[in-house]
Amino acid sequence: MSTAGKPVRASETSGTSPVAPPRRSRLRRGTLALAAALALGLAAAGPALATGTGPHSATVRDWQGWSTAQAGSGYGSDDGSGYGWGDGSGYGSAQGSGPTAQAATAAESAGVVLIDTTLPYQNGQAAGTGMVLTSGGQVLTNYHVVHGAGSIRVTVAATGQTYRATVIGSDEAHDVALIQLTGASGLTTIKPDTDGVSVGSQVTAVGNAGGTGTLTAAAGQITSTGASVTARSEDGTSPETLDGMLETNADVQAGDSGGPLFDAQGEVVGIDTAGSSGGTPDAYAIPITRALSIADQIRSGHGTSTVRIGPAAFLGVEVGNSPSSGDYGYGSDGGDGYGAYGGYGATTPGAQVSGVLSGAAAADAGLQAGDVITSLNGHPITSADDVSAALVGANPGDHVDIAWTSQDGTQHTSTVTLGASPVA
Structure with a gap:
């Protein structure tokens, strides 16, 4: 089934999938579609394929960019297993930021980090983006960027300084995670918006497009402030609905997940979370006020029915x-x-x-x-x-x-x- 034009999760991975890969590069969240996504004991898989609800709904895919895995090393033998993986090489993620993106400016890079993770299985790797909330190294990102990770490496875009990181806590249902950089201090933080945005507001999506390790920026406008999408994993499992999302025609790309959606004043209005895989750009961001509220809940150390503190x-x-x-x-x-x-x-x-x-x-x-x-x-x-x-x-x-x-x-x-x- 063709998925051109359908939004997808905005982080990028290379790894393996036990289903036949799509015939074009895909965008994703940061875990394997169904394989490593289910490695955790909980419902750890981030959403992907989806049916939306409401006037601004859409079909969504996880951001699956299987880019740098070892080509030709899959299990394509006639062993009866029905699983001939290619260690991710079949996906070939988009290496670039799309036709409407350009290199992020110094102002757009301030407080933004590049996130690279390794996955416990099949030497999988993933890439995404994050935003610095505290000078001591607390970073906000999408849950699906770090979900299933065996290790997390974070690079501060403005300085190139690299840190190891651990997950403080997460809210899978709302696709938000708070991570801590080890040994970080004196970091520049992002400036959250407090005024809100409306339909027609100018915005810019910034992120690690293509997982290349270079921030890019894509300009657009807000097209809805209350979009709803129901997402599933790349193979169609683990359905999850995200409501009250900011919708934009900014050309969000693979690897942008967890990155900032800036308003015209350079303040962060949302977290880039999903975007189109082709056709007219159509992307979704979690409102920053909601994400910060979840981060505060995580900091409190008290879990809820959706917020988990510590490891799963x-x-x-x-x-x-x-x-x-x-x-x-x-x-x-x-x-x-x-x-x-x-x-x-x-x-x-x-x-x-x-x-x-x-x-x-x-x-x-x-x-x-x-x-x-x-x-x-x-x-x-x-x-x-x-x-x-x-x-x-x-x-x-x-x-x-x-x-x-x-x-x-x-x-x-x-x-x-x-x-x-x-x-x-």
């Missing part, structure tokens, strides 16, 4: 929907993602394991790539989305039961102790 529970598996009989996997052929065909997929309903992190709960239980999870925490599993749903509310240290079917058809059960996510 971690099962340590990379999963995808178990393909039906006759489904094919796709291997990399060095760039377009449509190389060698894999084998026919498994027929056992559930969530198929595509990767297991050494030392994590799933590995300790004996799960291996190719196994199919059929039950978790007392909930039947029929899809990848069910894995995260079954562990909503779980915490590190919780004991949960898991059942799975191995590749030879043998059924297994075990009780595992959930770990803590490496970063987010």
Whole structure:
């Protein structure tokens, strides 16, 4: 199905996906579409494919830019798994900022950082943007930029200084995260807007377009101040609705997620979150007042039904929907993602394991790539989305039961102790 012209999440990754990749570069949030996105024990996947609601709705995709992975190293063999990945090389993200963008000015770069993450599975990488809130290194970004990360590296755009970072807390439902730079001091901060914007207001979206490590700026106008979009992960899982979004015709690109949407006075009115993948530019930003309120809640140290303080529970598996009989996997052929065909997929309903992190709960239980999870925490599993749903509310240290079917058809059960996510 063509997705040209549909907004997508604005961060960029390179990694693997257990579904056939789209035939054009995609924009994304910062985690693997369904694989590493579900590595966390919670409903950790950021939204992507979506059906909007209201007059300013849209179909949304996560910002999937699989750019710099190792071409040709996928699993395109006839092994019966139906998963011929190409380590991300099939996506080939847009390397550039789009026709209406230009290099960000010094004023537009002040208080803005470039975020690069590594993912625990398949040597995945992701890129996005963030905004400095405190001189001591608290940075605001989208949750989907850091979600599923094993490590986070942040570069201050104005100085080139690089820091490691950890997640203080996050609100997945509203796609906001607050991270802390290690050892930072004396940083320039962004200036939030207090007046608000209206339809027709001039705005500029700034971010790490294309994940190139250089900030670009794209000018536009506000087209709605109350847009609603329902987003799902790249494979269509983990639906999530974002309401009251700022909509703009600024040409937001892959890698811009978490970056500032400036007004004409150079004040930040929103967080760049989703944008069009082709056709007429159509992008969405979280209002800055809402994001700052969430950041204050995180700082308080008191979690809510949506705000999590500290690490999430971690099962340590990379999963995808178990393909039906006759489904094919796709291997990399060095760039377009449509190389060698894999084998026919498994027929056992559930969530198929595509990767297991050494030392994590799933590995300790004996799960291996190719196994199919059929039950978790007392909930039947029929899809990848069910894995995260079954562990909503779980915490590190919780004991949960898991059942799975191995590749030879043998059924297994075990009780595992959930770990803590490496970063987010």
